[in-house]
Amino acid sequence: MPDVADVLVVGAGASGSVVAKRLAAAGIGVVCLEQGGWIAADSFPGEQREWDVLQGSRWAMNPNVRQMPSDYPINTAASDINPLMFNAVGGGTIHYAAAWPRLKPSDFRVRSLDGVGDDWPISYEDLAPYYDRVDRDFGVSGRDGDPSFPASTRYPLPALPIMPLGRRAAEGMNRLGWHWWPHPNAIASEPYGRLAACARRGVCMTGCREGAKASTDITHWPDAIRDGARLVTGARVRRITVDARGRASGADYVDRDGNEHHQAARMVVMACNGIGTARLLLLSEIANSSGLVGKRLMMHPSVGVVGVYDEDLEGWKGPAGSPLVSYAFYETDAGRGFVRGAKWDAYPIAGLSSYQTFLGGLPLADRMGPGLHATMRRVFGRSFVWTAQTDDLPDEANTVTIDLALVDGDGIPAPRVRYRISDASHRNMAFQVARMREAHEASGAIETHLWEWIPDVGWHTLGTARCGNDPATSVVDPFGRSHDVPNLFVVDGSVFVTGSSMNPTCTIAAFALRAADHIVDTARDRAPRS
Numbered sequence: 171m172p173d174v175a176d177v178l179v180v181g182a183g184a185s186g187s188v189v190a191k192r193l194a195a196a197g198i199g200v201v202c203l204e205q206g207g208w209i210a211a212d213s214f215p216g217e218q219r220e221w222d223v224l225q226g227s228r229w230a231m232n233p234n235v236r237q238m239p240s241d242y243p244i245n246t247a248a249s250d251i252n253p254l255m256f257n258a259v260g261g262g263t264i265h266y267a268a269a270w271p272r273l274k275p276s277d278f279r280v281r282s283l284d285g286v287g288d289d290w291p292i293s294y295e296d297l298a299p300y301y302d303r304v305d306r307d308f309g310v311s312g313r314d315g316d317p318s319f320p321a322s323t324r325y326p327l328p329a330l331p332i333m334p335l336g337r338r339a340a341e342g343m344n345r346l347g348w349h350w351w352p353h354p355n356a357i358a359s360e361p362y363g364r365l366a367a368c369a370r371r372g373v374c375m376t377g378c379r380e381g382a383k384a385s386t387d388i389t390h391w392p393d394a395i396r397d398g399a400r401l402v403t404g405a406r407v408r409r410i411t412v413d414a415r416g417r418a419s420g421a422d423y424v425d426r427d428g429n430e431h432h433q434a435a436r437m438v439v440m441a442c443n444g445i446g447t448a449r450l451l452l453l454s455e456i457a458n459s460s461g462l463v464g465k466r467l468m469m470h471p472s473v474g475v476v477g478v479y480d481e482d483l484e485g486w487k488g489p490a491g492s493p494l495v496s497y498a499f500y501e502t503d504a505g506r507g508f509v510r511g512a513k514w515d516a517y518p519i520a521g522l523s524s525y526q527t528f529l530g531g532l533p534l535a536d537r538m539g540p541g542l543h544a545t546m547r548r549v550f551g552r553s554f555v556w557t558a559q560t561d562d563l564p565d566e567a568n569t570v571t572i573d574l575a576l577v578d579g580d581g582i583p584a585p586r587v588r589y590r591i592s593d594a595s596h597r598n599m600a601f602q603v604a605r606m607r608e609a610h611e612a613s614g615a616i617e618t619h620l621w622e623w624i625p626d627v628g629w630h631t632l633g634t635a636r637c638g639n640d641p642a643t644s645v646v647d648p649f650g651r652s653h654d655v656p657n658l659f660v661v662d663g664s665v666f667v668t669g670s671s672m673n674p675t676c677t678i679a680a681f682a683l684r685a686a687d688h689i690v691d692t693a694r695d696r697a698p699r700s
Contacts, residue, residue, distance in 0.1 A: 171400060171433070175201035177689070178420055178435030180407050180450065182206075183261020184675050185661040185682035186441030187386035187394070188304070192686035194397035198693060201433055202394075203405040203423055206240040206258035208387065214377030221373060222523040229376040231256065231265050232626055239426070240404070242578035244445065245586040246625075251469045253445050253587060253628040259403060260387035262443065262675070266629065267375055267491035268356040268383045269515065269673040270310050272301050272319065272680075276501060277670040280563075284502050284509040287563050287668040291639045291648040298322060300680035300687075305354075308384040308679065309362040312354030318497045327359045330368060335483040335554040336494040339516040342613025348498035353515065355491045356384035356675070364388050372488035372520035383489075405431075406580050410438055410454040410658070418456070418658040424580045437657045437689070440664075441682070444468075444631030447664045448570040449585040451635065457652040457660075462645050464571055466564035466633040468669035471591045473599040474557035474621035476519070476528045477610035478549050485551045486520045493518070499558075499605060500671060508594045510561035512602045513671035514609075517555045522546070528555050528621045555621060556609055558602035560595050562632070562669035570634050589628075630674050635664035650685040661685045 177193055179186045182204035193200045215224040226235070231254035233241035240257040256265040275294040280287040298320070305312075305325060312325035329352040332340065336352070343350040357374070358365035368382040381388055395401060404426030411432070413419040420434040440447045448464040451457050492515030499511045519525055525546065526537060535541045573586040603620060610618045638644025641653035650665055652658040661682040663674050670677075 171201065171402070172199055173434060175199055175433060175435040177437045177439060178203065178433055179439045179441055180421060181261060181441035181446065181662070182259045182386070182391070182401060183441060183443065184263050184386060185678050186261070186439070187390035188679050188682040189439050189441065189661055189686045190399045191390045191394040192683060193689060194394045194399040196690045198690065200394070200399040201435065202399060202401045203407055203421060203433065204259055204401065204403050205406040206256070207403040208259045209264055209377065211377070211379050211381060214379045216371055216373030216376055216379050221376065222521045225376045225521070226523055231375070231629070239579060242582070243576055243584045245573045245576050245584060249587040249589040250591045250625065251471065251589055251628040252625045253469065253631050254626065255443055255445065255631070259391060259401065260385040263385040264377050264387070265375055266675060268489065269491040270308070270312070270354045270356045270676045271495065271513070271672045273670050273672050273677050274319065274500070277668060277672070280510070280668045286509050288638070290667045291637055294320070297677065297680045297684065300683045301676065304676065304679040304683055308356040308389055309358045309365045310354050310356050311359040313352040316351045318349060318351070318500070325354060327362055330355055330357060330359045330489055330493060332493045333484055333487055333518070335485050335518060336516055338479060338483055338613050339494050339554065339556070339609070342609050343496060343498070345612045346609065348496060348609070350494055350496045353492040353495040355489055357489050357491065358382045358384070364392065368489060370488045372486055372490050372518055374488055374490035406578070406582065407450060408453070408580070408582055410450060410456060412456060412655065416655065418655050428580065437659070439659045439661055441662045443662050444634045444664045445570055445585050445587065447660055447662055448634040449572065452572050453583065457645060457654045457658055459654050460642055460645055462636060462643070464569050464634050465566045466636060467568040467570055467587065467589055468562040468564060468632040468666065469589055469628040470559050470562045470630045470669060470671070471595045471599060472557055472559045472627045473603055474528065474555045475603060475606035475610060476553055476555045476619040476621055477613065477615035478553045478617035479614060480552070480616050482551050483554060485518050485553050487518055488520070490518065490520065492516060499602060506601055508597045510563065510598070511671065512558040512560045512598060514606070515557050515559070517557055519553055519555060525549065527624070529619055531620055531622070556606040557621070558599065558606060559671050560598045560602065561671045562595065563592070564633055564668060565592060630663065630669070632663040632666040632669050632674060635660045636667050637665040638667065649688040650681065659685055659689070
């Protein structure tokens with residue numbers, strides 16, 4: 171390990187991987203500290219008979235359920251939604267569904283358009299070339315020409331099939347005159363670089379054994395390591411250190427044997443998601459002159475409606491990410507009684523435990539014993555769920571703070587999450603549920619069942635170190651650089667100003683790549699002076 175790294179990256183997930191790969195390719199000395207480890211593809215449980223059990227236990231997305239040594243506990247007693255995350259090389263890209271939508275141009279201008287939240291300090295056009303680059307780097311499969319986006323989008327791979335369930339959903343949307351389109355996914359529809367073609371088994375969210383899903387342990391780290399990046403696994407960061415001038419000087423961390431280390435660095439990049447980055451900045455007592463670190467947490471409340479049909483829709487087939495998307499109710503309509511809207515996804519349902527979740531409103535007699543067998547004969551493969559992921563506007567009362575009474579395995583204080591779903595979000599979800607029932611009925615569903623929002627939907631942790639131009643009202647600048655600590659960057663979902671309704675990984679990766687380009691372009695100017 172170098173005595174002093176040019177750049178220290180904390181976190182080897184989506185954003186940290188993007189930054190490490192770009193900087194290493196530019197000849198900048200990178201060290202990355204990741205508290206998880208490498209996950210072997212043959213350990214993913216998708217081919218195991220007990221997959222249904224494992225996806226709710228050892229491979230659960232909720233770290234409070236999973237409790238792996240690399241996890242840290244989260245106090246969620248005051249939260250309507252549980253944060254979901256994964257600590258490993260690849261981070262959340264191991265577990266994500268790989269849905270890959272961009273934010274829409276309107277998402278960057280919510281204050282100007284709708285009088286709520288704030289405008290981002292950057293526009294869609296600022297990120298557009300980076301969206302194009304990360305689409306190629308992640309091997310995105312999609313269909314060009316979605317009329318709800320600027321016309322410049324060109325995906326490197328053909329879209330994955332929408333399947334019989336997608337065709338049935340599309341027929342109903344056509345009858346209603348509502349928008350739909352094949353969903354872009356960071357899952358290869360055909361061999362691409364190190365990615366294999368999707369095997370369509372629908373177990374994407376517990377890791378992809380085939381290596382078709384673009385997790386950054388496959389797409390980014392081999393290149394970064396080849397170009398000289400150093401990746402330290404099992405490294406749990408305790409604090410970011412600063413020197414006498416108030417500049418970041420590196421990080422103290424604990425290895426998996428409990429030994430304490432310090433990695434010195436000329437620059438530090440935080441890439442730990444909206445919970446982990448806020449936790450470390452608060453523990454380190456840095457970059458918070460605005461008082462906004464840990465505030466404005468957004469986690470996308472979600473709700474859905476299951477439709478059961480009179481034919482086999484191959485409703486268990488993958489990808490687990492959405493084959494079909496609709497933005498029919500995405501933008502604001504003042505007549506609805508709330509602003510902004512929701513992104514709809516037509517999801518397949520794979521496995522018994524997934525049906526138990528989505529059909530949780532059925533009488534208990536239909537969900538156990540002989541009744542369960544009868545239910546599964548009626549619905550398995552013949553169902554899909556329209557889900558609505560609602561636009562999550564920032565609220566300073568939704569926070570990440572430090573819980574001194576709860577610690578991780580190395581004695582480091584854990585985060586406490588306070589998150590309440592707003593009245594506007596509840597109205598939004600109720601409106602979307604009514605429309606999703608209409609969509610299923612127009613498609614010929616013989617039954618519909620409400621999937622009420624449940625706590626375990628916190629896949630997206632956003633907004634706790636927002637970007638902006640004004641140091642008084644933001645934590646970092648439009649490139650992710652701290653207003654307070656000039657050699658400290660934040661590049662994960664913490665920087666989001668508003669949540670949009672979109673799955674955020676595409677935008678996180680694009681923002682991180684833009685920040686990495688900025689670091690490369692200004693490296694000479696930022697070199698320390700004696």
